[in-house]
Amino acid sequence: MVYLLGTRLGTRAEVRFLGDPAGGNLIPHLVAAEDWLRMAELVAVHSDLPLGAMDASVVAAAERLSITEVATLDRRHFSVVRPRHCEALTLLP
Numbered sequence: 001m002v003y004l005l006g007t008r009l010g011t012r013a014e015v016r017f018l019g020d021p022a023g024g025n026l027i028p029h030l031v032a033a034e035d036w037l038r039m040a041e042l043v044a045v046h047s048d049l050p051l052g053a054m055d056a057s058v059v060a061a062a063e064r065l066s067i068t069e070v071a072t073l074d075r076r077h078f079s080v081v082r083p084r085h086c087e088a089l090t091l092l093p
Contacts, residue, residue: 004073026071035060042081049077059083 006014020026031039039056046056055077058070063083069090072078078091 008073029061029065031057031061032064035064038063046077046081049080051077051081055081059089062089 038060042056071092
């Protein structure tokens with residue numbers, strides 16, 4: 001996400017994003033032990049995209065935390081993947 005912000009929207013957008021966790025606007029989460037197998041499953045199922053580990057970790061964490069909204073600029077991948085806990089993730093912004 002940060003890479004896409006920097007390359008598509010510029011340094012100013014990247015700097016603003018990096019300040020969001022400090023303000024409580026975004027809550028970073030570590031990959032949990034139970035997420036790794038789900039990530040592998042998602043990468044295998046969506047090998048045609050390719051999905052990749054980072055995006056798979058977002059979906060696995062969203063499933064584990066029952067989150068339905070994800071901040072991303074990567075609509076190509078996240079509009080295709082169907083999480084287990086909802087029909088589709090709501091993509092922000």
